[in-house]
Amino acid sequence: SQQGEEDPQALSIQEGENATMNCSYKTSINNLQWYRQNSGRGLVHLNLIRSNEREKHSGRLRVTLDTSKKSSSLLITASRAADTASYFCATAPLNKFYFGSGTKLNVKP
Amino acid sequence: GAVVSQHPSRVICKSGTSVKIECRSLDFQATTMFWYRQFPKKSLMLMATSNEGSKATYEQGVEKDKFLINHASLTLSTLTVTSAHPEDSSFYICSASPGGQADVEQYFGPGTRLTVT
Numbered sequence: 001s002q003q004g005e006e007d008p009q010a011l012s013i014q015e016g017e018n019a020t021m022n023c024s025y026k027t028s029i030n031n032l033q034w035y036r037q038n039s040g041r042g043l044v045h046l047n048l049i050r051s052n053e054r055e056k057h058s059g060r061l062r063v064t065l066d067t068s069k070k071s072s073s074l075l076i077t078a079s080r081a082a083d084t085a086s087y088f089c090a091t092a093p094l095n096k097f098y099f100g101s102g103t104k105l106n107v108k109p
Numbered sequence: 110g111a112v113v114s115q116h117p118s119r120v121i122c123k124s125g126t127s128v129k130i131e132c133r134s135l136d137f138q139a140t141t142m143f144w145y146r147q148f149p150k151k152s153l154m155l156m157a158t159s160n161e162g163s164k165a166t167y168e169q170g171v172e173k174d175k176f177l178i179n180h181a182s183l184t185l186s187t188l189t190v191t192s193a194h195p196e197d198s199s200f201y202i203c204s205a206s207p208g209g210q211a212d213v214e215q216y217f218g219p220g221t222r223l224t225v226t
Contacts, residue, residue, distance in 0.1 A: 030212045042113075042202060042217040043153075088152060092212035095158075096168075097143050097204065102152045 004070075006089060006100040014108050019076045021103040023089030024069075030092070032065055032072050035099075037086045046074070046087075081109040111137050113205050115218030122193055122225055130188045130221045132159075132203030138183035140209035144176075147200040147220075159186040161209075193225040 004025035013019055025032065031050045035043040049056045049065045049072065056063045062075040076083055084107045089100040112135040122128050132142055140161045145153040157178055158166040165178035175197075177189040186205075190197050200222050204215040 033214065035217075040200070040220070040222070042115075042219040043204075043215075045214045045216075048214060090215075092210075095141075095211040096155060096166075097211045097215060098155055099145075099153045104150070 004100045006103050010104045012106040021074045023072045023100045027093040033090045034074050035088045079107045083107045111216040113216045113218045119222045127191045132186045134184045134205045137207040139205035142186040142205040145202045195225045198225045
């Protein structure tokens, strides 16, 4: 990808389980964002974590950021079938917007 | 929240023809919009940064004569795929934010699926 890698590339879990997705990026950042994309659709913003923050919670979502390792994680707790989608991290170095490679999450009912 | 629209949502064209895709910010002004391309099961690749009233900035490897970008107003950017070929078939998405900054929440259009036959 243009900015970094995400792992795993694909994740399949049962409903109710937690899903953790990791993102690594290449350059210094002011913040890191997470987006969700349902198949063949546009993207929906999930969370923005600033470079001076280490963790943010929003409902069932927990985002962490480790700037020393240039990495972030997205945790979805108590997953639901409706969480099935692709998840991307994104950063904006030099006023451009780049996405990670993405994780395709499948939550089985 | 802010809304970005794209038109058309789907287009099929013949090889050699040109196709124009519109990206509009419906309830805010955007001095900057971003255009992406997405292949099946892949991530979004930034193609270019569209700047209102000035030339677009293209990413390395993106042909500016192939993908013409015009940002003539604060609410409209267009991407024209010129002399389209089957390898140009892809999902094209735009994004924008109020104020035009990159490191804030981006609002995405629903995408345009281009198929070149």
